Amino acid sequence: MNPLEIVKSPVEIDPDNFELKGSPVVFLNRTLGELADIFLDKNGATLIPSATPVYTVHSWLPVREWTPGGLFFGTSTIMPGKVGNEYFMTKGHFHELADRSEFYWGIQGKGVLILMDRDRNTWGEEVYPGSLHYIGSEIAHRLANTGDDNLVVGACWPSDSGHNYEEIAINGFSARLVEIDGKPVLVPQKNILN
Numbered sequence: 001m002n003p004l005e006i007v008k009s010p011v012e013i014d015p016d017n018f019e020l021k022g023s024p025v026v027f028l029n030r031t032l033g034e035l036a037d038i039f040l041d042k043n044g045a046t047l048i049p050s051a052t053p054v055y056t057v058h059s060w061l062p063v064r065e066w067t068p069g070g071l072f073f074g075t076s077t078i079m080p081g082k083v084g085n086e087y088f089m090t091k092g093h094f095h096e097l098a099d100r101s102e103f104y105w106g107i108q109g110k111g112v113l114i115l116m117d118r119d120r121n122t123w124g125e126e127v128y129p130g131s132l133h134y135i136g137s138e139i140a141h142r143l144a145n146t147g148d149d150n151l152v153v154g155a156c157w158p159s160d161s162g163h164n165y166e167e168i169a170i171n172g173f174s175a176r177l178v179e180i181d182g183k184p185v186l187v188p189q190k191n192i193l194n
């Protein structure tokens with residue numbers, strides 16, 4: 001950059017679909033085939049084509065991962081849909097440096113941000129255009145789409161937070177977000193496991 005020059009930022013949010021445009025942008029597409037394990041209804045998952053996208057993520061990583069003091073930015077788009085009666089959702093994670101926090105904010109659509117603390121207490125926050133969510137340290141976070149349209153959520157997290165998926169892969173969240181009588185309900189995992 002030259003002194004006194006006014007330039008465009010290399011990355012911007014596409015106002016039409018809220019995806020990130022520019023360079024460098026990392027794109028990730030999570031299909032049902034690779035996520036089938038996170039849903040309770042394994043048989044229900046086999047009824048949906050495995051190539052079906054459940055969510056996509058566009059991320060701008062302006063610094064190397066693990067750089068202290070930096071920030072990453074992403075937009076997640078969770079598609080509408082259910083496996084059995086469980087809403088399409090993200091894998092969810094704690095941070096590898098577990099005291100690192102994160103902001104999420106609702107951009108489009110509707111859903112629930114599912115949060116779980118280290119004592120395995122799980123609760124949710126409603127996500128809608130304009131909703132703002134502070135995810136404090138040691139809190140696992142997962143997004144579920146409860147609407148009929150795409151759920152788009154912005155995220156900003158520290159570049160040295162990392163992702164700890166293992167704990168969620170092994171123990172899951174202590175509650176699942178399912179549709180009961182047309183409404184999203186958090187149901188304790190032990191009560192719906194056979």
Ligand code: M6P
Pocket residue numbers: 057074075076090091092093102141142154155157163
């Ligand atoms: C947000 C951020 C990212 C995360 C993405 C998808 O954009 O929290 O760090 O990777 O959502 O969520 P997950 O990693 O749980 O699949």
Ligand code: ZN
Pocket residue numbers: 093094095102141157
């Ligand atoms: Zn995170």
